[in-house]
Amino acid sequence: MAQTIIDTANHIAGYAAKAARVKVVAAYPITPQTTVVEKIAEFVESGKMDAEYIRVESEHSAMVACIGAAAAGVRTFTATSAHGLVLMHEALHWASGSRLPIVMAVVNRAMGAPWSIWPDFSDSLSQRDTGWIQFYCADNQEVFDTIIQTYKLCEDEQVFLPAMVCLEGFILSHTYMPVKIPDQKEIDNFLPPYKSGWILDVNRPFSHSNLVSPEWYMEFRYMIQEAMENAKKLIPEIDKEYGKRFGSEHGGLVEKYKCEDADLILFTMGTMGSEAKIAVDRLRKERLKVGSARVRVYRPFPVEEVGKLAERAQMFTTIDRHISFGMEGFLATEVKASLFNQKDSPFVAGFIAGLGGRDVTSETIEKIAKKSRKWMRVGKVEKETEWVDLRE
């Protein structure tokens, strides 16, 4: 029977792994992720979850253990943060290149040095080009739903790629919210057992992902790109089907809020998207036509949807909880790139906010929106990238 529980996003991620009937979990603790794998350990030890729980000596080993298990044909899960994720970097390429649909919760935490345990997207965004699909969640319900949806997506034969389900440390990870957990039988109907694209077989041994000559390598890369494009088509369909069955939908690739008549659209990712909605409501009371577009999926990037939003809006504002040093926020770069070959595309202003866990409230976003509107009216972006609330 479906039930509503009140718990942290980390524990909810554990509930989702259990509901997805994950068979192998390889775990290494790191703040703020630790309580994800602690919850799963509790489920496995108490017999509530039928899974092999592998305690490894590093995050690199955690990912490699997941690769081995997925290659043996079972559904796998792990979770990590920041330095743990970056230590996995090499293995992340192996997972996607071997086309193994591993799902990993990334509890976003800013990268050191200097040390931080608070959230920004510098950990997961630095893994942009590893061939992993990336989701960013705005609340605990979305964490649960996205993990279930992601298995469905990644295990589709048109995709066969791994995915990160990203959630910001502390803002979500350690915050209690009510979450609806659907009936297990209904989840099983939605998410059938995993059928791999290829499987290790002791009776017919082979090695996988071996050396390929220049004559063959490009095609394997192209097939990953193709799979990403397929994922882009499937994500909204899966989200819609999930919503029909279980009552919660999250906007597919981009969660749009009051964008239809907006002349200014605020682009965010993760929890800033929830704050942006509150800001939009307040701005609307002042009769300012502002909308919010929360990019839920960063890879594959929703180029077409961003392009469609540009048909009416005069100005796009991106708010990045990340900085690509020497350039700008990644979201700013991607949004601009999505518009480049489009006629009469809007101005794009980039704002950097909330690094290392600094609060980004609806008031912060309101302030950003008002500054953007000023630039929109004069028809000139005065500053390509503006750092919000920066000490002088």
Next chain:
Amino acid sequence: MSAVPKTRKEMPLTPLSYPTVGSMGKTGSWRTFRPEINYSKCTRCIICWVYCPDVAISRQEDDTPKIDYEYCKGCGICANECPVKAITMHREEE
């Protein structure tokens, strides 16, 4: 196991290599130095067979080692390990 694919559609998701002899070609052509066994000195201890990283030394029924020159890359590990110096390395053109 399966034939070489002609188009991308026939390709697997990731390359799967079934064990075959010489899947990367005959690596003996890489050799600069050629190991030669002096069988009158050889004690059949099979240490060379143990150490050969390319499995290019086979072990006969009476433990006589035999080098497969089609795959031996000439790394010289066998010559280095041989306790009675029964294996010596010679330049290929000599």
